[in-house]
Structures are given as C-alpha cells and as structure tokens.
Amino acid sequence: MSTAVIEASGLLKKYGDHAAVAGVDLSVPRGEVFSVLGPNGAGKSTTVEILEGFRRRDGGTVRVLGADPQSAGRAWRARIGIVWQQETLLPKIPVREVLRHFAGHYPAPHNVDATLELVGLAEKARALPESLSGGQRRRLDVALGIIGGPELLFLDEPTTGFDPRARRDFWALIGNLAEQGTTILLTTHYLEEAEALADRVCVMARGRVRALGSPDTLGGRATAQATVSWSQDGVRREVLTDEPTRVVADLAAGFTGEIPGLRVHRPTLEEVYLGLIEDTVETEDAGDGGERTEALA
Numbered sequence: 001m002s003t004a005v006i007e008a009s010g011l012l013k014k015y016g017d018h019a020a021v022a023g024v025d026l027s028v029p030r031g032e033v034f035s036v037l038g039p040n041g042a043g044k045s046t047t048v049e050i051l052e053g054f055r056r057r058d059g060g061t062v063r064v065l066g067a068d069p070q071s072a073g074r075a076w077r078a079r080i081g082i083v084w085q086q087e088t089l090l091p092k093i094p095v096r097e098v099l100r101h102f103a104g105h106y107p108a109p110h111n112v113d114a115t116l117e118l119v120g121l122a123e124k125a126r127a128l129p130e131s132l133s134g135g136q137r138r139r140l141d142v143a144l145g146i147i148g149g150p151e152l153l154f155l156d157e158p159t160t161g162f163d164p165r166a167r168r169d170f171w172a173l174i175g176n177l178a179e180q181g182t183t184i185l186l187t188t189h190y191l192e193e194a195e196a197l198a199d200r201v202c203v204m205a206r207g208r209v210r211a212l213g214s215p216d217t218l219g220g221r222a223t224a225q226a227t228v229s230w231s232q233d234g235v236r237r238e239v240l241t242d243e244p245t246r247v248v249a250d251l252a253a254g255f256t257g258e259i260p261g262l263r264v265h266r267p268t269l270e271e272v273y274l275g276l277i278e279d280t281v282e283t284e285d286a287g288d289g290g291e292r293t294e295a296l297a
C-alpha cells in the first residue's frame with residue numbers, strides 16, 4: 001500500500017483558455033515537509049486549493065489521505081488542517097475560548113492549553129485576538145490549523161510579516177510538528193524558509209513543475225561548479241571549478257599559514273531558483289484567461 005499522503009497525477013485547471021495548472025504530478029509521503037515555490041501566478045495556490053478540496057480540477061487524478069478531495073466528506077476534512085494566507089475571521093472572545101470553540105468541531109482535537117503552549121501563546125490565553133500583534137495573530141492561526149490534530153497541514157505563506165526572531169520561533173514550531181509526524185505542505189516565497197524546513201521542494205512556473213528535489217540538490221545544486229576566491233598581493237582572484245577541494249589544497253601549498261580572504265561559493269538555493277524561473281519573470285502574470293472566479297466548493 002502506498003504511504004503517500006498526497007498523490008496527484010496530470011493535474012489540470014483552466015481559467016478560460018489559460019491553464020493555471022498544466023499537468024502537475026506530485027507525490028508526498030507521510031511525515032514529509034514539502035514546500036511549493038514559484039513566482040506570482042505560477043499556479044501554486046490553485047494546486048493547493050485543489051488538494052484541499054476547495055477548487056475543482058479539469059483533469060488528472062488526486063488522492064489526499066486516500067480520498068478524492070473533490071468528493072471527500074467531513075471525516076476527511078477533520079484529518080487536514082489549513083493555515084490560510086489571510087487571517088481567519090474570529091469571534092470577539094479570548095484566545096483560549098476561540099480555540100476551545102474550534103476544537104469542538106473535531107472528533108479528536110488536541111488539548112487546548114497544550115496547543116497554546118506549543119505555539120507560544122500560553123501567556124495570551126485570556127487576551128482578545130484583536131489585541132494580539134501580527135506575529136502572535138499568525139501563531140493563533142497556526143493553533144487553529146492544528147487544534148483538530150491534523151495528519152496533513154497546509155501552510156500558505158505562514159510567516160509573511162514576521163520579524164526575523166518570530167520567523168525562527170515559527171520554524172522551530174513547524175519542525176516540532178513535523179517531528180511528531182504531521183505531513184506539511186508549505187507554500188512560501190522565502191527561500192531560506194524552504195531551506196530551513198522542507199525535506200523536498202518543488203518549483204512551479206507557468207502551471208508546471210520545473211524542478212523537484214531536496215533543497216541541497218535542487219537543480220543540480222550539490223554538484224554545480226564552485227567559485228573559489230582569495231586575495232593575493234592585494235588583488236582579488238577567483239577560479240570556477242568542479243574540484244574546489246583540490247583547488248584549495250593546491251593554493252594552500254603556495255601560502256604559509258592561512259589563505260587570505262579564502263571563500264568557496266556554491267550556488268545558493270535562491271540562485272538556483274532564480275535560474276529555474278528566469279524566463280517567467282516578465283510574463284508570468286500576463287496569461288490570465290479572464291476574470292477571477294470564486295472557489296467552487
């Protein structure tokens with residue numbers, strides 16, 4: 001039996017003549033943190049909304065937690081958690097009560113206080129949601145996403161607007177959930193976030209998957225040529241090489257002590273990503289097939 005939590009094959013979604021998703025294949029095993037990257041308009045949200053059961057596809061097959069999201073019922077929905085890009089509208093009651101209220105919708109919810117602790121909001125249990133800072137508010141959104149004890153959690157640009165410290169704390173929280181076995185699908189525009197959290201990343205552009213792999217190896221990153229640079233007689237020198245270790249060893253033999261200003265640089269995830277989407281930069285948003293429509297289900 002397949003251990004894939006998400007399995008999509010030949011996924012297709014059209015708006016008018018424009019294929020927003022043009023044949024996507026994905027397979028995400030249980031317990032993986034899987035990140036979807038891509039420029040604006042690449043088809044990420046459309047793909048994710050189809051997987052969440054909020055948008056109908058025009059072609060392809062999809063299984064999420066063993067069911068077709070388009071026809072799956074309440075019991076299936078209780079097994080997934082979603083942290084939306086926009087803040088969820090909440091009643092004007094204290095944070096703990098909000099969470100208790102949402103917990104009541106699930107058959108086997110997490111403990112409310114343990115969840116507040118996990119997201120770092122225990123001290124705000126009695127505060128009203130409207131009094132929370134942006135980052136705290138986002139933590140509450142995450143608490144709402146996980147209160148039902150989901151097997152699969154969708155996170156849509158979860159750390160937009162976070163300060164660097166809050167972002168690190170948030171990453172620790174997500175790492176924690178992943179360690180506990182939650183499968184996580186993360187869309188983000190922050191490459192360092194994908195690098196910190198994801199087991200695998202998928203780069204989408206123009207409705208297709210351009211590259212798929214671990215952050216270390218994406219687009220041939222691990223084996224790409226390295227630039228070795230150093231300073232000699234006040235001049236900066238550099239060599240592009242397949243064998244940086246040999247170059248450094250040869251250099252070291254010519255110096256007594258440290259090699260001044262030695263640097264070995266391989267492409268960063270951001271550089272690889274930008275190379276993968278280079279041709280889309282100008283045109284990605286130009287292909288709309290008409291007016292935006294509301295989600296169907």
Ligand SMILES: Nc1ncnc2c1ncn2[C@@H]1O[C@H](COP(=O)(O)OP(=O)(O)OP(=O)(O)O)[C@@H](O)[C@H]1O
Pocket residue numbers: 015020038039040041042043044045046047284285287288289290291292293294295
């Ligand atoms: N409801 C809709 N009606 C018409 N066109 C749509 C609709 N939703 C998305 N599109 C178009 O489909 C394409 C993919 O959009 P989508 O929102 O999936 O991209 P994205 O990768 O999530 O972008 P972003 O990073 O900006 O969120 C875009 O060209 C968009 O304009």
